[in-house]
Amino acid sequence: MKYKFNVSQLYLFLNGTQGRTMNQLDLQNFEINQLLESIYFRYGYDFRNYARASLERKVIKRVALSGLSSVTEMNQKVLYEPEFFNLFLKDMSVTVTEMFRDPYVFKKIRQQVCSHLKTYSRINIWHAGCATGEEAYSIAVLLAEEDLLKRSRIYATDYNNHSLEIAKKGSYAIDKIAPYAQNYLEAGGQTCLSDYYQVHQQTISFHSSLQDHITFANHNLMKDQVFAQMHLIMCRNVLIYFNNALQERVVGLFKDSLVHRGFLVLGEKESLEFNAHGKAFEEFGKNERIYRKKSDL
Amino acid sequence: MNAFIEKKATYKALVVGVSAGGLKALCSILPKLPVGFPVSVIVVQHRKHMAGDYLIEYLAKRCQLAVQLALPSQPITPGSIYIAPTGYHLLVERNATFSLSIDARVNYSIPAIDVLFESAAICYQHQLIGLILTGANHDGSLGLKTVKKYHGLTLVQSPDSAEYPEMPDAAIAATQVDHILPLSQIASFLTRLLMGDDHG
Structure with missing residues (x-):
C-alpha cells in the first residue's frame, strides 16, 4: 500500500x-x-x-x-x-478595581498595622500593580487620617503606562464614588470621602495633598528588581494572574524589599501557603491576608 | 451525532450558571446529587461581593457532596461542588485547575457565567456538561454556545419552571440545546446520565 x-x-x-x-x-x-x-x-x-x-x-x-x-x-x-x-x-x-475594596482589610491596616508604621521616622510603601490607582489613593487617605501621610512616600507601580496615566491624573467618574464612599466608611473612615476630592462636572479629582505623597512609576514585576526598602507592600489581586514560577519571583522581590518585620498585604483569595518564600513570613491577619516578614535568623 | 457523543463521552465536569432565584434552584438540585457522583460540579451564582459569604455554608449543610469555595491553583476533583467566590471571575485552566481574575465585568457580572463556561469548554471540551438555571439577564448564553461548539452536553432549566425565565430563554435562543428540563427533574436526569439507571 x-x-x-x-x-x-x-x-x-x-x-x-x-x-x-x-x-x-x-x-x-x-x-x-x-x-x-x-x-x-x-x-x-x-x-x-x-x-x-x-x-x-x-x-x-x-x-x-x-x-x-x-x-x-x-x-x-x-x-x-x-x-x-x-x-x-x-x-x-482592564481590571475591576475600586477604592477600599474589602474594607475590612483597610480597617485592619488602620487599627493594627499603622501603630507599627508610626515607629518609623520615614515610611516607604510600595503599591505593586496599582493599575488605575484607586487603591493607592485609598491608602493615602488612610495615612492622612492616621497623621502618617506627611512622612510617607507611596511608590505605586504598574507595568502598564496606560493605567499609570490614569492613576497619575487621579480623576475618576463621579458615578463610581457612592460605593467607594460606603467602603471608606466601612474601612473606618473618620470624615467623609468627599473631603479628599473636588468635583468637576462628571469627574472627581483627588487633592494634590494626597498626590504629593504618591510616586507613580513604571515597574514590571515580570523582570524588574527591588528599588527601595519598604515598610509596607500592598500587592492585591496581582498574583492571581501569575503562574507559580512568576509568583515565586515576585514574592522573592517583596521579601528582599521589605525591612526587618515589614508588612505584605495580598488579595483576599491569595496566600503564601504554597510559595517557596512563604517561610520567610508569618501571618499577621489571616482573613485580611496580611503577612509580616519574620526576623532574620 | 448527539446521541453518539452522549453515549460515548465520559464526562468530567458539570458547570452551572444561575442568577436571580438561584438559591431555591440550587437547593432543589445539589442536595440530591449522591455520594460517588463522578464529576466535578462548578457553580457561578451571581451575587454581591462582600466579606461574609454564607452561600457555601448554607449549601454545605444541605449537600451530600463536599461544598467548597473555588480557589486559585486548586486541582478540580470529581465528586466535589465548587462555588465561585464573589468579586472575581472564575476560570478553568487547561490543566484543570482554577484561576481567578478581576477583569472587566461581563454581562454586568463578576463572576460571569460566560467566563466560567468558555474556559471550562476549552479545558474539558466534549467531557463537559453545561447547565443554565433561573436568572433575570442574559449571562451564560454565549458560554453555553461555546460548550456546544466543543461538543459538550448542553442543558437548560425549562423557562416555565424558572423563577426568572429570562436567562433560560436567552440560552435556548442562542443555542440548539440538547435538553430542556423542568427544575424538579434535573438532579435525577444528571444522576441517571452519569451513574446509570439505578440512580436518580
Whole structure:
C-alpha cells in the first residue's frame, strides 16, 4: 500500500499515534505560545508566565474585535505594528478595581498595622500593580487620617503606562464614588470621602495633598528588581494572574524589599501557603491576608 | 451525532450558571446529587461581593457532596461542588485547575457565567456538561454556545419552571440545546446520565 501525506496530514497522523488528535484548541494553544514569544522578543513583556485562561480569553477577544482571522494573524500584527501591541497591552490592563475594596482589610491596616508604621521616622510603601490607582489613593487617605501621610512616600507601580496615566491624573467618574464612599466608611473612615476630592462636572479629582505623597512609576514585576526598602507592600489581586514560577519571583522581590518585620498585604483569595518564600513570613491577619516578614535568623 | 457523543463521552465536569432565584434552584438540585457522583460540579451564582459569604455554608449543610469555595491553583476533583467566590471571575485552566481574575465585568457580572463556561469548554471540551438555571439577564448564553461548539452536553432549566425565565430563554435562543428540563427533574436526569439507571 502506498501512503501519500501532505505535511499537515502527517502532523495529524503523528499526533494520532500519541493517542490524541490535533484539534482547533490544540492549534490555538500553539498559536498563543508563539504570540507570547513574539511579544517577549519584540517588546520584552513576558506574559509566558501568566495564568493562561484569562489571557487566552483576552487574545481571542482582541482577534474578534480587530476583525482578524486567527491568533497567527494577530501575531504578525504584534510583530510589525507597535500601535497594535499597545492596544493589546490596554486590553491586558482592564481590571475591576475600586477604592477600599474589602474594607475590612483597610480597617485592619488602620487599627493594627499603622501603630507599627508610626515607629518609623520615614515610611516607604510600595503599591505593586496599582493599575488605575484607586487603591493607592485609598491608602493615602488612610495615612492622612492616621497623621502618617506627611512622612510617607507611596511608590505605586504598574507595568502598564496606560493605567499609570490614569492613576497619575487621579480623576475618576463621579458615578463610581457612592460605593467607594460606603467602603471608606466601612474601612473606618473618620470624615467623609468627599473631603479628599473636588468635583468637576462628571469627574472627581483627588487633592494634590494626597498626590504629593504618591510616586507613580513604571515597574514590571515580570523582570524588574527591588528599588527601595519598604515598610509596607500592598500587592492585591496581582498574583492571581501569575503562574507559580512568576509568583515565586515576585514574592522573592517583596521579601528582599521589605525591612526587618515589614508588612505584605495580598488579595483576599491569595496566600503564601504554597510559595517557596512563604517561610520567610508569618501571618499577621489571616482573613485580611496580611503577612509580616519574620526576623532574620 | 448527539446521541453518539452522549453515549460515548465520559464526562468530567458539570458547570452551572444561575442568577436571580438561584438559591431555591440550587437547593432543589445539589442536595440530591449522591455520594460517588463522578464529576466535578462548578457553580457561578451571581451575587454581591462582600466579606461574609454564607452561600457555601448554607449549601454545605444541605449537600451530600463536599461544598467548597473555588480557589486559585486548586486541582478540580470529581465528586466535589465548587462555588465561585464573589468579586472575581472564575476560570478553568487547561490543566484543570482554577484561576481567578478581576477583569472587566461581563454581562454586568463578576463572576460571569460566560467566563466560567468558555474556559471550562476549552479545558474539558466534549467531557463537559453545561447547565443554565433561573436568572433575570442574559449571562451564560454565549458560554453555553461555546460548550456546544466543543461538543459538550448542553442543558437548560425549562423557562416555565424558572423563577426568572429570562436567562433560560436567552440560552435556548442562542443555542440548539440538547435538553430542556423542568427544575424538579434535573438532579435525577444528571444522576441517571452519569451513574446509570439505578440512580436518580
